[in-house]
Amino acid sequence: MRFGGNTNDPPKFSKEQLEEHNRLYPEVHAAKLKEIEARLIRADTTCVDPTYCPLRSLKKEQAYALNSVRLHDLYFGNIGNEDSQPSAEVMSLLERDFGSKQEWEKQFAGLARCSRGWVVLGFDLKDGVLRNFFADDHSEGVWSVLPLLVLDVYEHAYCKVFSTRDDYVDSFLKLVRWEAVNRRLKAVKEFYQSIAAIL
Incomplete structure (x- = not known):
């Protein structure tokens, strides 16, 4: 299934696809989380x-x-449009790291093609650097890393719309909402400066 104007158009993210994704996964998991905690x-x-x-x-x-x-919240929050650009600070850190x-x-993109679940650009609170990570399972992760950009690469995120994972990853990278990443980095840097001495 493609959402372009004709069959030659590349596949695209759609409001309907994202709403269905949200309804079937984070909403269900949020309800299950309440049950688990009870x-x-x-x-x-x-x-x-x-x-x-x-x-x-x-x-x-x-x-x-x-x-x-939490990962789905971040993922939905960092999908935007093709006009979005990283801030000068994000660009500087990407170039440095x-x-x-x-x-x-x-x-x-390489990690997105070999991960079974998630890819995350994170800010490492211990070393003060940006790092890419992947997780095959929701329960995996790295301590003291705050996510800046999150990509869901589970098949449910793309298989109904995109014919290949490559198409999905390429489309995602064109639609990063860099304003969200920029805001997250600003908040993380302020937090990092306040706790650097204790980590």
Whole structure:
């Protein structure tokens, strides 16, 4: 299915696709998160085992659902239009930490093609640098890294509209809402400066 004017048009993000994505994933996971947290209040903390116990299982699934909701919020928040541009500060950090915006984009796109779940450009609060990460599962992540740009590469995000993952990744990179990334970086840098001494 394509949303262009004719069959020769490249596939595009659509309002309907994004609304369906939101309804089927973060909304469902937000509801499930409430259920998990209610069960955690009553979970038996005396029956514990690292192979399996209800407490361990609930905490694992809490991380899965919570990260799904948060990553999807960031993902939907950083999809914009082709006119969006990174701020001078974002460009400066991309050049410092990756060599250039083009080199960052090549690595980010490469990770998007080999990840099973998510790709994230994050600000590392320990080292004060930008890094690309990927996660095959919602419950994976790196501590002390705040996401600036998030891409969902699970098949549900693109398979109904885009014929290949490459088409999807290319379209996403043309539609990054850099204003969202710029705002996130500004807030993260202020936070980083306030906590640098304790990390």
